[in-house]
Amino acid sequence: xxxxxxxxxxxxxxxxxxxxxxxxxxxxxxxxxxxxxxxxxxxxxxxxxxxxxxxxxxxxxxxxxxxxxxxxxxxxxxxxxxxxxxxxxxxxxxxxxxxxxxxxxxxxxxxxxxxxxxxxxxxxxxxxxxxxxxxxxxxxxxxxxxxxxxxxxx
Amino acid sequence: xxxxxxxxxxxxxxxxxxxxxxxxxxxxxxxxxxxxxxxxxxxxxxxxxxxxxxxxxxxxxxxxxxxxxxxxxxxxxxxxxxxxxxxxxxxxxxxxxxxxxxxxxxxxxxxxxxxxxxxxxxxxxxxxxxxxxxxxxxxxxxxxxxxxxxxxxx
Amino acid sequence: xxxxxxxxxxxxxxxxxxxxxxxxxxxxxxxxxxxxxxxxxxxxxxxxxxxxxxxxxxxxxxxxxxxxxxxxxxxxxxxxxx
Amino acid sequence: xxxxxxxxxxxxxxxxxxxxxxxxxxxxxxxxxxxxxxxxxxxxxxxxxxxxxxxxxxxxxxxxxxxxxxxxxxxxxxxxxx
Numbered sequence: 001x002x003x004x005x006x007x008x009x010x011x012x013x014x015x016x017x018x019x020x021x022x023x024x025x026x027x028x029x030x031x032x033x034x035x036x037x038x039x040x041x042x043x044x045x046x047x048x049x050x051x052x053x054x055x056x057x058x059x060x061x062x063x064x065x066x067x068x069x070x071x072x073x074x075x076x077x078x079x080x081x082x083x084x085x086x087x088x089x090x091x092x093x094x095x096x097x098x099x100x101x102x103x104x105x106x107x108x109x110x111x112x113x114x115x116x117x118x119x120x121x122x123x124x125x126x127x128x129x130x131x132x133x134x135x136x137x138x139x140x141x142x143x144x145x146x147x148x149x150x151x152x153x154x
Numbered sequence: 155x156x157x158x159x160x161x162x163x164x165x166x167x168x169x170x171x172x173x174x175x176x177x178x179x180x181x182x183x184x185x186x187x188x189x190x191x192x193x194x195x196x197x198x199x200x201x202x203x204x205x206x207x208x209x210x211x212x213x214x215x216x217x218x219x220x221x222x223x224x225x226x227x228x229x230x231x232x233x234x235x236x237x238x239x240x241x242x243x244x245x246x247x248x249x250x251x252x253x254x255x256x257x258x259x260x261x262x263x264x265x266x267x268x269x270x271x272x273x274x275x276x277x278x279x280x281x282x283x284x285x286x287x288x289x290x291x292x293x294x295x296x297x298x299x300x301x302x303x304x305x306x307x308x
Numbered sequence: 309x310x311x312x313x314x315x316x317x318x319x320x321x322x323x324x325x326x327x328x329x330x331x332x333x334x335x336x337x338x339x340x341x342x343x344x345x346x347x348x349x350x351x352x353x354x355x356x357x358x359x360x361x362x363x364x365x366x367x368x369x370x371x372x373x374x375x376x377x378x379x380x381x382x383x384x385x386x387x388x389x390x
Numbered sequence: 391x392x393x394x395x396x397x398x399x400x401x402x403x404x405x406x407x408x409x410x411x412x413x414x415x416x417x418x419x420x421x422x423x424x425x426x427x428x429x430x431x432x433x434x435x436x437x438x439x440x441x442x443x444x445x446x447x448x449x450x451x452x453x454x455x456x457x458x459x460x461x462x463x464x465x466x467x468x469x470x471x472x
Contacts, residue, residue, distance in 0.1 A: 018174075019174075020172075020177050020178040021174060023177060024174040027173065033196055033198070034195065034197075035194075036193070036196060037192070037193050037269075038191070039189065039191050039262065040181060040190040040191075040192075041189060042188055042189070042190060043188075044187070045186065056389075057319075058389075059363070059366070059384070061366055062363055062367075065366050097181070099389070099390060106198065108193065108270075108273055112193070112266065115191070116262075123388075123389055124386070127363070127387055129384065129385065131316070140316055140388075141388045142386075142388070143386030210471075212471075213445070213448070213464060213466070215448055216445055216449075219448050219449075253471070253472060273472060276472050277471055277472040278469055280472075281445070281464075281466065281471075282470060282471030283397060283398035283466065283470055283471075285398070294399050294470075296470070
């Protein structure tokens with residue numbers, strides 16, 4: 001799943017994936033890495049524990065382009081041996097893994113920084129929208145100002 | 155493997171472990187987490203590609219205490235639903251996973267910060283020593299000043 | 309002829325996910341004005357454009373941006389991935 | 391009677407991983423002086439204490455620290471885990 005010489009790539013899919021399996025193959029693919037950082041986003045049981053399910057809508061085509069662009073920017077800014085982004089869409093229930101990013105570098109600083117960068121950009125610049133369903137009805141999740149503000153760091 | 159109400163714990167072992175398996179069980183154990191960050195340390199093939207193996211020595215007893223202490227400090231500083239540290243000792247070859255930390259929190263900032271904190275303290279405060287073996291002989295890895303300096307951040 | 313896409317609550321308010329629009333608008337803002345005039349559900353969806361984002365040919369853009377050469381315009385609320 | 395442990399190259403230079411030491415030293419520094427006087431290999435291992443770390447009963451300590459009540463002293467180079 002690579003678009004660069006570096007390992008990793010971008011995947012947008014409806015089906016579940018295992019962060020474990022992805023991490024193993026990513027580590028195996030990242031030759032020369034000493035540090036691998038992963039981030040997994042999980043559906044929290046918010047709404048006072050009344051969340052029944054979540055539905056993630058996305059913009060096919062633009063989503064892949066946006067994620068590829070964010071990944072390419074990370075590869076330009078840091079000396080990485082790999083960077084991967086996987087994001088699901090469609091229906092999800094609490095406890096399920098929504099998405100994952102993984103970064104690999106020689107040293108830990110770069111791997112950590114690049115993973116946070118990927119997450120910050122993905123949150124506010126990739127066309128995904130979450131809708132939460134509880135017994136009372138459904139509601140679109142509002143964007144958080146602090147997510148937009150986080151981009152100022154980079 | 156818990157010493158606190160939070161998920162995770164500390165393990166020091168000679169045998170290999172799978173970051174994948176550990177991440178799965180950690181995610182499953184961390185109820186209420188929305189963000190899980192993991193760091194995996196891998197034996198790089200340094201020494202110009204001549205590294206044949208590495209031997210990690212540690213101080214049984216103190217190692218566990220030091221790691222428990224570092225973990226407890228992270229749980230005190232951040233609102234985490236879990237924190238885990240696994241570190242191997244004994245012989246290792248390039249490509250093998252040496253150690254792993256994982257943190258879980260509601261939001262990503264805390265999970266990232268706590269994982270970097272665990273790594274920074276583990277590097278300079280846990281009694282592990284690495285010896286590298288190449289065709290030319292063996293050498294103890296020297297501590298890096300920047301690792302000691304990194305503690306000043308916290 | 310331009311392809312217009314709607315996502316999330318914009319899609320729900322307008323009632324369709326996409327449509328082909330005949331427009332002479334020079335900018336996104338001009339297109340929004342035309343759409344608002346179509347029906348109350350459009351006016352409701354575009355009532356506050358500061359709550360909206362726009363992408364031109366799958367790249368984020370401003371409401372002042374030119375539509376010249378653009379084939380696909382998408383309107384949606386701020387993104388909430390991750 | 392105090393248990394003294396050596397790790398990494400300190401262990402290699404001294405040639406043993408641990409030993410029981412009869413000491414009247416009040417501080418770590420005093421114990422280091424006694425050990426240095428034992429044999430050249432100890433003198434070599436403790437030639438530059440700024441390159442060493444010490445733990446008292448498995449807690450990191452300073453070379454000026456008191457040995458009162460301490461049962462286990464460990465000497466080793468700066469740690470390189472992770």
